[in-house]
Amino acid sequence: MTAPPQPVEAAVAGRVAARALDLADAPKSGRPAYAIDWAGPVGLPLPDERAVQAACGIMHVHGRAAGRPAPLAVDYASAVAGVLAAQGALAVLIGRSRGLALDRVRTSVAQAALLSVTQYLAAATADDDPPEPLAPGECAWLTADGVHIELETLDPLQWQDFWRRLGAPPADVGRGWRPFQQRFGTAGCPLPASLHEAVARAPFRAVRHAAGEAGVSVLAVREDPFPPIGIRPWTLTPFPERAAERPSPATGAPLGGLRVIESTRRVQGPLAGHVLRMLGADVMRIEPPGGDPMRGIPPIAGTCSARFSALNVDKTVAEIDLTTEAGRREVHELVSEADVFLHNWAPGKAAQLRLDADDLRGARPGLVYAGASGWGDALGPTPPLGTDFLVQARSGLAAALRPADEVPVPSLMTLTDVLGGLVSAQGVLAALLTRIRTGHGGRVDSSLLSAAAVIPRRRRRVEWTPLDRPVRTADGYLALGPEARAHPERVARITGPGAAADLAASLLRFRLRPTGFWSPRLHEAGLTATPVCTDLRDLPRAPAFRGAIATAEHAYPLAPWEFS
Structure with missing residues (x-):
């Protein structure tokens, strides 16, 4: 019996979830109930997206490059929560078909926000000495003829x-x-000024020519914030052959007993596998002989990179040289007993290794083969490097996430890497559900570009007042709620006589007293305000986050779903 619908507090998240489930062909008549609230297990009054960004670290990480916390001008945490809700609903359907008594799933925008800062939280709380330096600095490149650019090379x-x-x-x-x-990893980029000056001396055409000669990817930042039309988060191409056996019974969790083989790197691919593991799958990583080099990148937690550990915990490992025939045979053997093969290799690498979908699907009829890329096929067979910041620049996300009075450059928080991993996992879940219903596996394709299009955006860049940015207090920052932002005169009255005539002077008075002084006074005036997290190390120590964050060798967010 289908559970009755539950209210979705976060409207944007609800719309993202509903669209994702429509794309997955989840029938509305049997669709599981999903609830999305703002705070979830976080014990704080979080009434909207801005409050969640403030409390859960997004403002802090996004603002590192500028040296002060800053909101994203898009409903990023809500979009992540919508994808998580859709994942949870698909997991319920998969679990039901495998014998689990599941009806509904609950998640929250706060849990989504914490998941989005996973690698930064791990790095901040790693017991490494000395601690990682986090100097401000933005990659805001402007050519002599006024073109904002983003560049990338590895x-x-x-x-x-x-x-x-x-x-x-x-x-x-x-x-x-x-x-x-x-x-x-640091969300900051303190470069010598001479590098910005070198770009500023040259027109865009000359910069692009130099990049082409050197093999560096350079793109102009798109100033239109609206996403490209017609991009699906993921696509599923069914294979003609049927699976050899019926679905195995689940063991505990919705994906319990299913096996995933992944060959992934950086954030996008490992996060997709991490999501599937949190939903119960047994995930094995293929790493090169000697292990993934990312394991040794500081800060170190125990014996491994904290950032690597955060996205790869509890995965088993097989070290295989994929460039050899023996290595490829070993991959075929692993896939023959797996349900999913997942990679985020560079374009053409799967074909070069002879490990593309057509190479592997014969080893396991019913296989779900998932490839997560940077650009998909949107930019042709030889696209620029498919990395987070280039995708932000080209997709319009960079322009959307900053107000109109700021330079439209990408955030140095890895926004599309995180959403890209979540969208890839969502496509895998849809393919697993399709296999249960039809007996056919298939190929799932997703990209950072397709993930960027998931984030709802306006057609024009937003206009902000000083109240839209965090207000500096004597010991931190406050993010003002919607009532306060809409009524500056009410905010000014709180700071003292005469302040209403001068908003700038009123905001300066906030610096005279600590956050704990102003919060109750705003509350008494019927105005909400949220203290801004300015150090991720504070989160696991705060009682309010005990139900959402755990700590081992570093802090990490707990799984963001509650099933019942």
Whole structure:
């Protein structure tokens, strides 16, 4: 019997979830009930997206590059929560078909926010000495003819060659490589000023030519915030052959007893596997001989990189050289007993390794083969590097997540990597459900670009007042609620006589007293405000987060679903 519908507090999250379930062909008549509230197990009054971003670390991580907490001007946490709710509903349907008595699932925008800062939370709470430096610095490149650009390379020699062609000082080029590469993990990029100056001296055409000669990817930042039309989060192409056997009974969790083989790197692919593992699947990683190099990147928690551990905990490992015939045979053997094969290899690598869907599906009739990429097929057979910040730039997300008075550059928080992993896992769940219903496996394709399109956006960049940004207090920041942002005169009255005539002076008075002084006064005036997290290490120590965060060698968010 289908559970009665439950109210969805977060409207944006509810719309994202409903669309995701429609795309998965989940019949509305038998669709499980899902509840999405704002706070979930987090014991704080969190009435909206802005409050969640403030309390759960998103403002802090996004704002690191600027040296102060800053909101995202999109409902990012709500979009993540919508995807999580759809995943949970699909997991309920899969679990039911495998003998579990499940009716509904609950998640929250706060849990979604915590999941989105997983790697940053792990790094902040790793017992490493010295602690990781987190200096501010943005990659806001502006050419001589006024074009904002984003650039990417994973090769230090290409980096050197590019800057040599632009005439940057070699010593500064060398100093800039490490913060540039680490920006994916630190969310800051303190580069020598001379590198920005070198770009500023050259027109976009010359910068693009230098990049092409050096092998560096350069894209102009798209200033239209609205997402491209017609991009599906994921696509499923069924295989013609049927699975050899009926679905096995579940053991405990919805995916209990199912086996996933993944060959993934960085954030997008490992997070997809992490989601499937949290839903009960047995996940095995394929790593090169000697292990994934990311295991050794500081900060270290125990004997492993905290960021790597956060997304790969409890996965088993097989070290295989995929470039050899013996290695490929071993992959075929593993896949022959698996339900899912997952990778986020670079374009063309699957075919080069002879491990594409057509190569592996014969080893396991009914296999779900999932490939997560940067661009999908949107930019042709030879796209630029498919990394988070380039995708933010090209998709319009960079423009959407900042107000109109800020430069439209990507956030250095890995927004599309996280959503890309979640969308990939969502596609896998839809394919598993299809296999249960039809007996056919299939190929799931998703990308960072398709994930970016999941985030609802306006057609024009938003206009902000000073009250839309966190207000500085004597010991931190406060994110004002919607009533306060809409009524500056009520905020001004709280700070003292005469302040209503000058909003700037009123906001400066907040700096004279601590957050604990202002919060109750705002509350007494009927105005909500949320203290902004400015140190992720505070979250696992706070009683309010005990039901959402656990700690081992580092802190990590608990699974974001409650099934019943």
